[in-house]
Amino acid sequence: MNENNKVVIYTSSLCGFCYKAKVLLSNYDIEFTEINIDNDYDKRKEMILKANGKTTVPQIFLGSEHIGGCDDLYELARENKLEIFNN
Template identity: 50%
Template sequence: MASVVIYTREFCGYCARAKSLLESKGVDFVEHNATYSPDLRQEMISKSNGRSTFPQVFINGEHVGGCDDLHSLDRAGKLDPLLAA
């Protein structure tokens, strides 16, 4: 099973949708809540090539994007192979 990391913030509907999709697939993930942590937010921005919106998702260390990107990968049938790697 893939290693999944997601950077989130509280009261974020997109974060909830992304986590819900991952949970529906039975994926264990590490969540970094950056709501009150400027350091975590900066870490996320650095790792995601400047993207500052929440959430940002990484699978096996590779940045796959935010909530819409994650759902697009799923609709295209590309998410499951990434998660199985």
């Protein structure tokens, strides 16, 4: 997979929205790398920096592009725009 098309999702173990986002990605056969920030302060800081200050999870990225959270991902699905993840 091209680095520009790599999907990365920052998550927390007890987050229902993280679970929903991962299920949606899986249902569309979209490969992703999960970064759990529960006990990793450096990864949490990295996520906040990349997400322009957002501290909630999930935070989803396509390459260096910030997609947003679970609601944003579901909005892309409603608009039939998830194919951007498979290019």
